[in-house]
Amino acid sequence: MTAAVAPDWTTADLPVVERADGVREALGRTHLPWELDFRDDAPVECQLTTHGLADGTLVECRSGLLGGRRRPGRTGIADEHVGLLVVLEGREQVRQGEVAVDLRAGDALLWRSGLPASFRVLEPLHKLTLLLPAERLVGVQPGPVELPASRAMTGLLTSHLRALAGLARQVPAAQTGFVVDVALDLLRRAVRPAGDQASRHDRLVRDAVSIIEASLDDPSLSPGSIADRLGVSPRWLHAAFAETEETVSATIRRRRLERVRRDLADPAMADATITTIAFRWGFTDAATLSRQFRRTFGTTPSAYRATGR
Incomplete structure (x- = not known):
């Protein structure tokens, strides 16, 4: 009652x-x-x-x-x-x-x-x-x-x-x-219908990745903010990504690091500091970028740039 x-x-x-x-x-x-x-x-x-x-x-x-x-x-x-x-x-x-x-x-x-x-x-x-x-x-x-x-x-x-x-x-x-x-x-x-859940999750992941790609420069980008923009709960968003190989946060981190690595290898960005590149792709400071970059690629941003790769 x-x-x-x-x-x-x-x-x-x-x-x-x-x-x-x-x-x-x-x-x-x-x-x-x-x-x-x-x-x-x-x-x-x-x-x-x-x-x-x-x-x-x-x-x-x-x-x-x-x-x-x-x-x-x-x-x-x-x-x-x-x-x-x-x-x-x-x-x-x-x-x-x-x-x-x-x-x-x-x-x-x-x-x-x-x-x-x-x-x-x-x-x-x-x-x-x-x-x-x-x-x-x-x-x-x-x-x-x-x-x-x-x-x-x-x-x-x-x-x-x-x-x-x-x-x-x-x-x-x-x-x-x-x-x-x-x-x-x-x-x-x-x-x-329950049988349609996989396709629903696929669409949700695609929409979330589109938001991630367009918002990598935003330091506040997070699973919660993405869920808000999609009109779903964070729990529902995490459930959709559970059927992929990455979490929402891992997807954001990987794509940011890929952009940083591209900039480090770009001659046109040679005068940009590591801190500038970090801010450009949504990292709050160069130290955080350095830790995550080394964990992912096995070297620091400065060392990667120095090798000219």
């Missing part, structure tokens, strides 16, 4: 005649703008609890019966977002593009803000939605993607978000990025 957390917003605080407009405004803030319809034979009821998590937002919503639609260009935001919807109780039908799903307890859906969509709540609903910038799901099928409760990975993902909804306000701010990374790792595994 999700721990009880007081809602940030509820229709119970509004006069009955203002509740429909209140729900439109509140859902527009938390779930992106929607054109909403309410049933004449059902009360307008809604409770919303919002948790900011790093660059994402986790929204817990309890609502009565209603429906809505959103057209392209009506999100009111410049960047595309993705939403991971998890139904905890009740029933909701959602259509986006060619995908139409009937979601019940335990089912999940990955959707995109840039596509037209419609929904209808058929039974009083309790759901969670994790909203993230689309760039955080680089390399993942963009959605919409149905994730039925019958899949084990969907169950793990749902359990993680359910627990997070109850504990989010107790998570230190410095750790919120980690808990979102865990959700993203679970989501990637839920969206993609």
Whole structure:
């Protein structure tokens, strides 16, 4: 069960005649703008609890019966977002593009803000939605993607978000990025078939190597910074490189040393000091370069340059 957390917003605080407009405004803030319809034979009821998590937002919503639609260009935001919807109780039908799903307890859906969509709540609903910038799901099928409760990975993902909804306000701010990374790792595994993992890892390694090649001069280049730019967790990046012959850090180090060795042998760089070359390729000082160069090539940078190799 999700721990009880007081809602940030509820229709119970509004006069009955203002509740429909209140729900439109509140859902527009938390779930992106929607054109909403309410049933004449059902009360307008809604409770919303919002948790900011790093660059994402986790929204817990309890609502009565209603429906809505959103057209392209009506999100009111410049960047595309993705939403991971998890139904905890009740029933909701959602259509986006060619995908139409009937979601019940335990089912999940990955959707995109840039596509037209419609929904209808058929039974009083309790759901969670994790909203993230689309760039955080680089390399993942963009959605919409149905994730039925019958899949084990969907169950793990749902359990993680359910627990997070109850504990989010107790998570230190410095750790919120980690808990979102865990959700993203679970989501990637839920969206993609297990048999596709090797090709996913291959693509991730290729993308990481491209970043490394373009950033060798940056002293702050690290597995963590590369993972951030790729929109994956460091753990996921390390798992991809585990299927190669080198770690991420070893790949960065080897390629930097190769560039240094090339410069040392280049007559056009003859007037450049060892320290200048070290800084050029992201080393923080000449001593660090010398130690790593000798460990790799069996000689110091100065000796290598002197031989004219």
